[in-house]
Amino acid sequence: MRTVSPRKQHSHDDAPDTAGDFARLARLPDGPERRMLRDALVTAWLPMAERIAVRFRGRGEALEDLYQVAALGLVKAVDHYDPARGNAFEAYAVPTVTGEIKRHFRDHMWTLHVPRRVQDLRNRVRHAAKELAQTTAGRSPTVAEIAAHARLTESEVRTGMEALECFSALSLEAEMPGTDGYALGDALGSPDPAYDTVVDRVAVRPCLEALPERERLILYLRFFRGMTQSDIAEQLGISQMHVSRLLSGCFAQLREELLAETG
Numbered sequence: 001m002r003t004v005s006p007r008k009q010h011s012h013d014d015a016p017d018t019a020g021d022f023a024r025l026a027r028l029p030d031g032p033e034r035r036m037l038r039d040a041l042v043t044a045w046l047p048m049a050e051r052i053a054v055r056f057r058g059r060g061e062a063l064e065d066l067y068q069v070a071a072l073g074l075v076k077a078v079d080h081y082d083p084a085r086g087n088a089f090e091a092y093a094v095p096t097v098t099g100e101i102k103r104h105f106r107d108h109m110w111t112l113h114v115p116r117r118v119q120d121l122r123n124r125v126r127h128a129a130k131e132l133a134q135t136t137a138g139r140s141p142t143v144a145e146i147a148a149h150a151r152l153t154e155s156e157v158r159t160g161m162e163a164l165e166c167f168s169a170l171s172l173e174a175e176m177p178g179t180d181g182y183a184l185g186d187a188l189g190s191p192d193p194a195y196d197t198v199v200d201r202v203a204v205r206p207c208l209e210a211l212p213e214r215e216r217l218i219l220y221l222r223f224f225r226g227m228t229q230s231d232i233a234e235q236l237g238i239s240q241m242h243v244s245r246l247l248s249g250c251f252a253q254l255r256e257e258l259l260a261e262t263g
Contacts, residue, residue: 073100
């Protein structure tokens with residue numbers, strides 16, 4: 001059985017000297033000997049991959065999962081490294097492993113801020129489901145089984161299960177399940193301009209009530225009955241120009257009072 005060479009001082013203290021082993025790996029045909037040497041190289045460089053994974057802890061993913069992702073990146077680096085290009089393996093492996101971890105966060109982690117408690121529930125539920133799946137062949141573990149295994153309440157399990165499906169935000173153009181082309185954006189509301197009208201009416205009401213009775217009547221006839229200034233003048237027995245002046249005076253007074261309140 002072939003093993004990798006002893007460690008020596010390298011760009012990192014725990015980096016093994018494997019240049020000769022990679023050169024030999026490149027010459028070996030596929031078979032048991034090549035697979036054994038490949039596995040030995042992965043094992044030798046695993047501390048480096050785990051060291052990279054540690055840099056990403058505290059971002060909502062369990063460190064154990066980050067180790068697994070880093071190990072996957074390391075396997076890819078070992079499989080695709082070409083010693084003939086003259087670069088040291090570490091120079092190739094570090095960006096490969098780092099890229100694999102960043103890709104994991106991009107594809108599987110949160111696009112929105114999620115409370116740490118929910119993230120923790122999601123991790124515990126996922127691990128419990130994986131472990132129980134080995135003993136519940138042919139079916140998925142129930143909420144009650146996961147709760148008992150993870151020492152959670154069933155409500156917490158449901159929260160964690162919902163979080164498993166909430167890593168990324170759907171496009172507003174995404175079709176909603178069970179509909180015929182009905183987009184998510186179609187279900188969203190929009191600002192109702194009627195609310196502004198209600199606010200304006202509430203704000204202006206005390207000002208209107210403070211006007212003389214004739215001015216209030218003129219405003220009512222003009223804006224609620226839709227009468228022209230000439231019609232109002234005829235009904236009140238005054239000139240149309242007088243009605244116009246009274247309206248202008250009302251507008252100026254209301255505007256001044258409202259601006260004073262908002263100021």
